[in-house]
Amino acid sequence: MSFAFSNLAYSVRQSSIAAGVPVSLSHSQQLIAAALGYRTLASYQAAQTDAKESSVFTDIRHVVLDDDAITLRASELKVIPNVRQLCEFIQLAFDEREPHIRVHTSQSDFEDYLREIVDQVVIDNDDVNSAMANANYDGIEGVDFDFEVEFEQLPVGERLTADLSGRIGLGVDTERPYSGDTVNFDGILSMECLGFRCLGSIEFEVTSAELDYNWGDDDDEERVPPIRSTSQAYAELLGIELSEVGNLADIEPEPLEGHSGEMIYGFILDFTGFASPQVAQKILRRHSSLRIEVGADFFEDIRDHD
Known part of the structure; x- marks a missing residue:
């Protein structure tokens, strides 16, 4: 077992002790091997023998923890810490022992x-x-x-x-x-x-x-495009900033049809459940409800509305 790997395992054990959820050194070694994507420590060591894993971490710049493998191995070993804690211990071990490596927890x-x-x-x-x-x-x-x-x-x-x-x-x-x-x-x-x-x-x-110049109709000589996006139209309607629209632009307009069902005379835009509490307050300051009726022509000059 490499010196670098042993240092990581020792750091994981020390962090677990400090957190009041001790993990043995041998289990720490198994969990680091799992974090690196291996079923067992033995399979990780075999990969090192086959030159599929380096015994030193000098050239490594990123490690992506295998949280699924950690979960499985932790369950098998019946260790005390939960997966979130184990990932934190392993990340801290890399920070302490191999600070040039950026650890990604998933x-x-x-x-x-x-x-x-x-x-x-x-x-x-x-x-x-x-x-x-x-x-x-x-x-x-x-x-x-x-x-x-x-x-x-x-x-x-x-x-x-x-x-x-x-x-x-x-x-x-x-x-x-x-x-x-x-x-x-x-x-x-x-x-x-x-x-x-x-x-x-x-x-x-x-x-x-x-x-991308393919926004116009090839048969339209003037190629005059609509001037607003759905997000822009909603921001203007609701009195909010464009950056606050977010998923509000994804709501499905409810068509308002006449008695014959052959003509749409408007739409209901229901932002209930989509607007955050802060945005909802802004909407309610301008409108009396989160369900807002707009005319049939509301979407005519919107560029990206289906």
Whole structure:
């Protein structure tokens, strides 16, 4: 067993004692092996023998704890601390013994970190900013892309390279001519895989970016777009900030139909259960109810309403 691994196990034991939920040194070793994605300490040591796991942590920059494996092993060992406490002990052990390593307590936590990296690189990229400058935009509404890490398929000992495509949603400046509100980008995400749950450097590079001009109808020579998004329309209607709209934009309008059922003369927008208490108070200050009736033409100039 490596000196670095033994130090981590010792720190986990000391933290558990200090917290009043002692874990033996041997169980601490088993739990760290589980955190690194292995069924038992023996299987982790076998992976080290096969050069699938390093005996030192010098080049490792990220460790993604396998919370499911920790849960299973903790149950088998019948240890006192709960999984949340065990993750905290293991994270503290890395902080103390291997401070150059960033510990991610779950896969979702790690994927959030990757999104932060991509978001920052995209927003700082010159090609992206050049494309956004052509959009007459009013702020960035968000960076959207799909990417999921499947640790079972990571090429241990190699560098994983993955193509990634996404889009940047832009706010519309209604004081200037509309020229688009989406910038599409492509990039390459690469990660150095040093173990089943251990990673080295992580890098993202934008390879292309361009303003999406496909917002108009090819048969419409003037191609005059609607000037508002659903979020903008709701913010104006409710008297709240655009940043406060959030999931309010996802409510399903209830059509108001005439007796014949052949004509819609308006919609009911019911924000009950969607608005936070703070936002609900703002809505009620302008309207007497969270159920608000709007005219049939309310959605006519909204760009992204189905």
